[in-house]
Amino acid sequence: MxxxxxxxxxxxxxxxxxxxxxxxxxxxxxxxxxxxxxxxxxxxxxxxxxxxxxxxxxxxxxxxxxxxxxxxxxxxxxxxxxxxxxxxxxxxxxxxxxLCEKGELLTLLRQRGSLDIEAARTYFAQLVSGVQYLHSHCILHRDLKLSNLLLTADNNLKIADFGLAAAVHSADPERRTICGTPNYMSPEIVSQEPYSLAADVWALGITLFTFITGTPPFQV
Known part of the structure; x- marks a missing residue:
């Protein structure tokens, strides 16, 4: 050979x-x-x-x-x-x-207190792009949060940690598992009601609020 x-x-x-x-x-x-x-x-x-x-x-x-x-x-x-x-x-x-050289976005937020509007807009657009891709492949992340958002050397945001992710091909009345991080959980997850890809959309809203204010809207 x-x-x-x-x-x-x-x-x-x-x-x-x-x-x-x-x-x-x-x-x-x-x-x-x-x-x-x-x-x-x-x-x-x-x-x-x-x-x-x-x-x-x-x-x-x-x-x-x-x-x-x-x-x-x-x-x-x-x-x-x-x-x-x-x-x-x-x-x-x-x-x-x-490798995402700059680590967790959570670290950056703690250093700055909050993100300015331009940085928040840029990172959120990248996050939404990634989530849209996941959802287009019927993947529900279920644990979107700042510590699972990583930054590369050139400040590109990357979604990480798929340990709680699930393939969602249809509405499943049995999908009631409580998982994720409490501050980012959607109401239907907390209530143990059936949930769908919309649970990630709720987490997106929590994340954007946290980008701008420095803290999640709900403290658990």
């Missing part, structure tokens, strides 16, 4: 944690930690979410991770964080994603 053929068969991104130079910790979550890293194959900077298998003992927790991968790997949009690769070893599941 020629060197060219071997190179063509190599994955663009590594499929083992040893294929990456692990850097600084970017954040911690209930399921695991996120690190900045560099792919040895490509030299490209990425983010790696490392999910500890020891906390995936229940069927529900495992379903969260499986759903996140199944949904996220299908998505390609300028305002949605791209999932490059995923793999696992004996102790962890790894999700390799696009």
């Amino acid at each position: 020629s060197a060219e053929s071997k190179a063509a068969e190599m994955p663009a991104y590594g499929r083992n944690v040893e294929d990456y130079c692990i850097g600084r910790l970017l954040g911690r979550g209930s399921f695991g930690d996120v690190y900045e890293a560099k792919c040895r194959n490509t030299g490209k900077a990425v983010a790696i979410k490392m999910i500890r298998k020891e906390i995936l003992q229940t069927k529900t927790m495992l379903e969260h991770v499986v759903r996140e991968v199944e949904i996220h790997c299908q998505l390609r949009h300028p305002h949605v964080v791209e999932l490059y690769e995923y793999f696992e070893d004996v102790s962890r599941v790894y999700l390799v994603t696009e």
